[in-house]
Amino acid sequence: MARRWLVTGCSSGLGQALAAAAAEAGDEVVATARKPAALEDLRRRHGGRILPLALDVRDAEQCRNAVAAAVDRLGGLDVLVNNAGNGVFGTVEEVGDEELRDQLETLVVGPWRLARLVLPVLRAQGSGHVLNVSSLSGRMSFPGLAAYVTGKHALEGMTQALAAEAAPFGIRVAALEPAGYATRYGTSLTDAADRSALYRDATEPMREQLRGMAQLPTVSRPEDFARDVLRIVAADTPLPVRIPVGAGSLDSIAAAVHAGAEELAAVRGLLDG
Numbered sequence: 001m002a003r004r005w006l007v008t009g010c011s012s013g014l015g016q017a018l019a020a021a022a023a024e025a026g027d028e029v030v031a032t033a034r035k036p037a038a039l040e041d042l043r044r045r046h047g048g049r050i051l052p053l054a055l056d057v058r059d060a061e062q063c064r065n066a067v068a069a070a071v072d073r074l075g076g077l078d079v080l081v082n083n084a085g086n087g088v089f090g091t092v093e094e095v096g097d098e099e100l101r102d103q104l105e106t107l108v109v110g111p112w113r114l115a116r117l118v119l120p121v122l123r124a125q126g127s128g129h130v131l132n133v134s135s136l137s138g139r140m141s142f143p144g145l146a147a148y149v150t151g152k153h154a155l156e157g158m159t160q161a162l163a164a165e166a167a168p169f170g171i172r173v174a175a176l177e178p179a180g181y182a183t184r185y186g187t188s189l190t191d192a193a194d195r196s197a198l199y200r201d202a203t204e205p206m207r208e209q210l211r212g213m214a215q216l217p218t219v220s221r222p223e224d225f226a227r228d229v230l231r232i233v234a235a236d237t238p239l240p241v242r243i244p245v246g247a248g249s250l251d252s253i254a255a256a257v258h259a260g261a262e263e264l265a266a267v268r269g270l271l272d273g
């Protein structure tokens with residue numbers, strides 16, 4: 001069955017690979033990017049199956065226009081993938097109000113708004129998917145990535161609420177938790193304006209690791225992500241609400257869940273004694 005997709009952040013990386021794979025599978029994809037010129041190659045390779053649109057997810061009017069245009073041109077929608085994302089690098093003390101707001105606009109407010117706009121369409125059909133691309137950072141936290149981690153944790157909280165709210169209408173919702181894909185994510189992080197030498201020792205190893213992420217030997221390919229998302233959308237079994245994908249994501253999250261259980265045991269020891 002051919003599906004109709006709206007995917008954000010298709011200028012590169014996971015979004016671009018997903019749009020290409022869905023089009024190759026015979027689906028129709030509204031592929032969006034802040035600069036639509038970045039979608040030209042996708043459109044050339046996949047012809048009429050890719051509909052390029054301008055969308056900065058922080059812009060409410062562009063979000064409304066994108067959903068309206070997608071529904072108008074495709075006659076409906078089956079899958080929304082909130083994939084667009086970026087990161088500001090800095091500690092809690094270093095990240096300023098505006099930088100934090102901007103980070104949350106991209107990682108939380110934009111995806112929330114797009115879900116709100118798409119839900120009536122999916123509800124009327126009685127089917128569809130909302131997939132929010134979170135991160136390993138939606139479950140774990142890392143020094144220097146406070147704003148990004150906050151955004152991804154918030155996105156997961158919203159996803160879990162939405163999954164329960166939308167299920168009675170036949171709408172399937174999940175957070176995808178990527179880690180370790182070779183994309184430009186690690187190099188596209190911007191530094192907080194007020195970086196301080198005080199935190200360099202605590203945060204620089206993480207900064208270096210992210211810069212070199214795409215070159216790690218254990219890295220996964222964006223095409224693997226795309227293949228997994230197509231499988232997730234085609235699955236006829238109930239979906240887990242949070243789905244780790246990519247090199248080491250599941251193992252890292254399993255270790256974090258185990259550490260969380262140990263932490264709870266320590267809390268019992270502290271408060272029951």
Ligand SMILES: NC(=O)c1ccc[n+]([C@@H]2O[C@H](COP(=O)([O-])OP(=O)(O)OC[C@H]3O[C@@H](n4cnc5c(N)ncnc54)[C@H](OP(=O)(O)O)[C@@H]3O)[C@@H](O)[C@H]2O)c1
Pocket residue numbers: 008009010011012013014015033034035038055056057058083084085086106133134135136137177178179180181182183184185188246
């Ligand atoms: N790669 C990984 O291993 C990994 C791990 C954890 C989470 N993720 C998540 O996966 C998603 C895709 O990232 P990626 O790895 O494919 O990195 P990427 O290649 O840097 O792609 C990120 C995409 O998001 C777009 N974007 C950023 N801010 C936007 C905004 N305000 N409005 C619309 N588009 C915006 C970028 O567009 P421009 O070209 O306009 O900047 C780009 O197309 C992100 O949500 C990221 O947090 C990836």
